[in-house]
Amino acid sequence: MIQADIKEKLQQIVGPENYDDSKAGRLVYSYDASPQFQSMPDAVVAPRNKEEVQKIVKICNKHRIPIVPRGSGSNLCAGTCPIEGGIVLLFKHMNKILEIDEENLTVTVQPGVITLDMIKAVEEKGLFYPPDPSSMKISTIGGNINENSGGLRGLKYGVTRDYVLALEAVLANGEIIRTGGKLAKDVAGYDLTRLLVGSEGTLAILTEATLKLVPMPETKKTMLALYQDIEACAQTVSNIIASRIIPATLEFLDQPTLQAVEAFAHIGLPTNVKAVLLIEQDGPEEVVERDIEKMAEICRAEKAVDVQVAKSPEHAEALMTARRTALSALARLKPTTILEDATVPRSEIAKMVVAINGIAEKYGLNIGTFGHAGDGNLHPTCLADIRDKDEMERVEKAFAEIFQKAIELGGTITGEHGVGVAKAPYLEWKLGHTGIEVMKAIKNALDPNHILNPGKVFAKETNRVVMMK
Amino acid sequence: MIQADIKEKLQQIVGPENYDDSKAGRLVYSYDASPQFQSMPDAVVAPRNKEEVQKIVKICNKHRIPIVPRGSGSNLCAGTCPIEGGIVLLFKHMNKILEIDEENLTVTVQPGVITLDMIKAVEEKGLFYPPDPSSMKISTIGGNINENSGGLRGLKYGVTRDYVLALEAVLANGEIIRTGGKLAKDVAGYDLTRLLVGSEGTLAILTEATLKLVPMPETKKTMLALYQDIEACAQTVSNIIASRIIPATLEFLDQPTLQAVEAFAHIGLPTNVKAVLLIEQDGPEEVVERDIEKMAEICRAEKAVDVQVAKSPEHAEALMTARRTALSALARLKPTTILEDATVPRSEIAKMVVAINGIAEKYGLNIGTFGHAGDGNLHPTCLADIRDKDEMERVEKAFAEIFQKAIELGGTITGEHGVGVAKAPYLEWKLGHTGIEVMKAIKNALDPNHILNPGKVFAKETNRVVMMK
Numbered sequence: 001m002i003q004a005d006i007k008e009k010l011q012q013i014v015g016p017e018n019y020d021d022s023k024a025g026r027l028v029y030s031y032d033a034s035p036q037f038q039s040m041p042d043a044v045v046a047p048r049n050k051e052e053v054q055k056i057v058k059i060c061n062k063h064r065i066p067i068v069p070r071g072s073g074s075n076l077c078a079g080t081c082p083i084e085g086g087i088v089l090l091f092k093h094m095n096k097i098l099e100i101d102e103e104n105l106t107v108t109v110q111p112g113v114i115t116l117d118m119i120k121a122v123e124e125k126g127l128f129y130p131p132d133p134s135s136m137k138i139s140t141i142g143g144n145i146n147e148n149s150g151g152l153r154g155l156k157y158g159v160t161r162d163y164v165l166a167l168e169a170v171l172a173n174g175e176i177i178r179t180g181g182k183l184a185k186d187v188a189g190y191d192l193t194r195l196l197v198g199s200e201g202t203l204a205i206l207t208e209a210t211l212k213l214v215p216m217p218e219t220k221k222t223m224l225a226l227y228q229d230i231e232a233c234a235q236t237v238s239n240i241i242a243s244r245i246i247p248a249t250l251e252f253l254d255q256p257t258l259q260a261v262e263a264f265a266h267i268g269l270p271t272n273v274k275a276v277l278l279i280e281q282d283g284p285e286e287v288v289e290r291d292i293e294k295m296a297e298i299c300r301a302e303k304a305v306d307v308q309v310a311k312s313p314e315h316a317e318a319l320m321t322a323r324r325t326a327l328s329a330l331a332r333l334k335p336t337t338i339l340e341d342a343t344v345p346r347s348e349i350a351k352m353v354v355a356i357n358g359i360a361e362k363y364g365l366n367i368g369t370f371g372h373a374g375d376g377n378l379h380p381t382c383l384a385d386i387r388d389k390d391e392m393e394r395v396e397k398a399f400a401e402i403f404q405k406a407i408e409l410g411g412t413i414t415g416e417h418g419v420g421v422a423k424a425p426y427l428e429w430k431l432g433h434t435g436i437e438v439m440k441a442i443k444n445a446l447d448p449n450h451i452l453n454p455g456k457v458f459a460k461e462t463n464r465v466v467m468m469k
Numbered sequence: 470m471i472q473a474d475i476k477e478k479l480q481q482i483v484g485p486e487n488y489d490d491s492k493a494g495r496l497v498y499s500y501d502a503s504p505q506f507q508s509m510p511d512a513v514v515a516p517r518n519k520e521e522v523q524k525i526v527k528i529c530n531k532h533r534i535p536i537v538p539r540g541s542g543s544n545l546c547a548g549t550c551p552i553e554g555g556i557v558l559l560f561k562h563m564n565k566i567l568e569i570d571e572e573n574l575t576v577t578v579q580p581g582v583i584t585l586d587m588i589k590a591v592e593e594k595g596l597f598y599p600p601d602p603s604s605m606k607i608s609t610i611g612g613n614i615n616e617n618s619g620g621l622r623g624l625k626y627g628v629t630r631d632y633v634l635a636l637e638a639v640l641a642n643g644e645i646i647r648t649g650g651k652l653a654k655d656v657a658g659y660d661l662t663r664l665l666v667g668s669e670g671t672l673a674i675l676t677e678a679t680l681k682l683v684p685m686p687e688t689k690k691t692m693l694a695l696y697q698d699i700e701a702c703a704q705t706v707s708n709i710i711a712s713r714i715i716p717a718t719l720e721f722l723d724q725p726t727l728q729a730v731e732a733f734a735h736i737g738l739p740t741n742v743k744a745v746l747l748i749e750q751d752g753p754e755e756v757v758e759r760d761i762e763k764m765a766e767i768c769r770a771e772k773a774v775d776v777q778v779a780k781s782p783e784h785a786e787a788l789m790t791a792r793r794t795a796l797s798a799l800a801r802l803k804p805t806t807i808l809e810d811a812t813v814p815r816s817e818i819a820k821m822v823v824a825i826n827g828i829a830e831k832y833g834l835n836i837g838t839f840g841h842a843g844d845g846n847l848h849p850t851c852l853a854d855i856r857d858k859d860e861m862e863r864v865e866k867a868f869a870e871i872f873q874k875a876i877e878l879g880g881t882i883t884g885e886h887g888v889g890v891a892k893a894p895y896l897e898w899k900l901g902h903t904g905i906e907v908m909k910a911i912k913n914a915l916d917p918n919h920i921l922n923p924g925k926v927f928a929k930e931t932n933r934v935v936m937m938k
Binding site for chain 2: 377
């Protein structure tokens with residue numbers, strides 16, 4: 001509960017129409033795209049500019065009120081679930097594209113801009129913003145930066161972090177910092193820009209960002225390679241990279257995912273094979289042609305039963321869009337969809353896929369796997385029913401084993417979804433006690449009162465079950 | 470002075486042959502490549518492995534002895550000058566390439582590896598490590614990471630930061646952290662990898678690094694564009710990028726630099742023009758041909774008096790090598806060479822070059838300018854004599870004005886050389902008081918006793934002279 005006098009102050013700052021503590025209003029923001037987590041905020045506050053953000057933060061810091069910054073809430077780690085109450089800080093008004101700078105190849109935005117809107121705006125100028133999280137139709141740039149979102153083009157182009165040049169942010173004490181600039185090189189001080197990227201709103205509240213753009217690739221081409229042998233499919237991924245080709249996209253979909261996506265999207269995906277690689281290359285035409293041909297050869301050499309090149313740009317676009325709907329497609333099948341993103345070095349993909357299937361069998365679970373194979377970022381997805389307690393317990397154990405296996409193979413517990421609440425109990429497995437202590441020291445230094453997205457990233461307790469065996 | 474009992478302990482750890490507190494030994498490490506700074510360490514200690522580093526750090530932390538980690542000392546910010554005494558920690562023994570992983574396209578090294586040795590080793594496997602600081606013949610990878618070194622290929626390929634995937638480091642308390650992995654995507658916790666990159670040895674001591682490699686470009690081509698009009702030359706840089714071409718290298722050299730380099734390298738550089746752009750493109754042959762042709766056109770349209778394409782790979786290599794000798798060439802002319810790296814958005818290059826020339830004239834100084842024009846990273850270089858007190862005062866004032874101008878234009882005080890001692894008094898100009906406070910909070914959290922490279926990055930006093938006018 002926000003005290004009456006504080007509520008009044010907050011309403012004065014943002015206007016009464018931007019302060020909502022009705023039950024219905026709060027309920028809407030009590031959860032995000034992550035299943036299994038729900039918690040009511042005390043109020044939902046929508047500032048209109050950074051000065052309002054500053055004022056709100058100062059009040060919250062004084063009165064120890066948690067602040068949960070939120071774009072569209074499309075994250076999959078319960079990163080915007082207000083588990084300690086407080087206010088959800090909604091960026092719906094701060095959604096302007098402030099500048100597209102064609103000389104310096106940058107775009108400057110407010111955090112509430114929808115990712116795809118920004119991508120379309122820069123593409124109109126012949127420029128390209130590569131990070132493309134599957135949620136980009138609804139996600140916001142602020143959310144992407146806070147989660148350091150990846151996407152389908154990560155293999156060749158990197159992730160959100162690689163495109164953030166400058167940030168403006170409000171610290172827990174209400175002061176504003178500006179990091180970086182429209183600069184390809186800047187080593188003036190610690191890399192605060194990248195410290196904030198991926199910090200999940202626990203270190204500061206973003207109010208503006210300048211992102212790097214690159215020239216639009218001249219052309220692109222898409223193909224599918226079909227497999228009856230999952231290991232051969234995974235091996236192909238390693239072989240393509242080892243042959244010194246870096247495709248723009250190199251996605252893996254197993255049969256359950258293919259069937260679900262086809263039933264959802266109806267675009268003629270093969271459903272009678274065990275796995276498919278969806279491959280895209282972009283760049284100058286000659287290079288794209290040559291790479292696609294070479295990759296087709298590599299696929300065939302590794303026992304692909306068929307290789308199909310998309311017939312038209314529209315067909316290619318339909319394939320990529322279908323891939324982006326994988327989560328939605330799978331989510332239709334059962335009441336609860338738990339999508340994870342254990343990530344391994346790409347040389348270990350085959351082992352990881354085999355391990356996931358073994359773990360699913362061991363626990364009697366329905367786990368489909370798809371994901372960004374080229375960068376080792378897999379999305380094992382469990383279809384379950386949250387009302388079935390026994391099943392949910394098995395799901396938890398299975399995912400703990402999957403995380404453990406990923407770490408064993410030199411991987412990580414999350415490639416692009418973030419830690420949030422969902423993965424916090426496993427973070428120490430990856431970073432060790434010392435790594436967590438370093439992070440805590442930084443958190444305490446910047447947010448001593450723990451008002452910024454509390455309960456995220458840092459677990460009350462590390463999961464010891466599997467690691468202790 | 471290191472106490473006798475501590476000296477004995479340190480000698481036991483590294484062996485007496487790796488502990489040197491002779492006057493001659495200490496003198497060698499009392500300075501680095503930065504002029505104007507010298508200070509004697511108490512001892513020079515060369516550990517052979519990370520366990521020895523840990524033990525040394527624990528002793529130093531207990532007894533508050535400064536540790537200055539040092540590779541080859543080729544930095545230009547006095548980043549390895551032991552201004553508070555203590556020990557210089559020398560990485561000459563920890564210079565192994567541990568692994569080149571051709572499947573995951575990574576190389577794992579100890580910090581003392583010479584940059585060019587590593588580059589040659591990976592190139593033998595058809596792989597490419599793009600960051601190429603001009604000092605790469607002698608610099609170490611550990612130094613490159615600590616300074617977040619740039620280089621000639623930064624425009625297209627980014628800087629050291631963009632290639633560091635994983636680090637192992639010893640914290641001030643002697644504990645080891647491991648960050649990242651052979652992973653294209655990893656969002657498990659704060660980005661400690663990039664917090665350490667560019668932290669100049671003030672947050673932890675690196676003991677191992679895994680770096681990202683990319684496939685070797687198929688071919689490359691080099692050209693020179695000659696100008697009698699410096700502004701037209703600078704404008705060409707913006708025009709090339711605005712035309713959506715990102716060359717691998719886009720270097721600017723003014724007449725004084727050209728003359729000095731030609732006198733030093735004798736490779737037939739034009740010396741009768743006001744400025745030259747040295748341009749390289751790499752990639753598939755068709756693309757390189759097309760880009761070089763298009764860039765030649767752009768140069769001619771912007772009043773280049775001549776455009777010369779390198780006749781052979783050897784000639785191209787000679788041109789790039791000559792550019793890398795610019796500092797050495799200029800340094801021969803006068804007793805003291807002060808090379809700076811004020812950096813601006815590339816759209817502001819023309820304004821910055823004009824401003825530098827104006828400032829040089831105002832203070833009656835000899836300032837030549839060369840640098841990585843494509844990423845706005847200029848190296849105004851002042852030839853002076855440290856014994857001429859009046860001149861040195863003018864040099865300081867001139868550079869303060871150059872930094873101020875760079876910041877006015879949206880730039881930074883250092884693009885790739887680091888802050889160290891040399892630029893610490895100016896850091897607040899770029900980051901503001903709040904930015905410095907955030908950095909101090911992080912420093913205090915990770916190194917509460919300030920034993921790690923003390924006196925670097927954080928100034929005792931900010932230079933107020935110019936900013937207050």
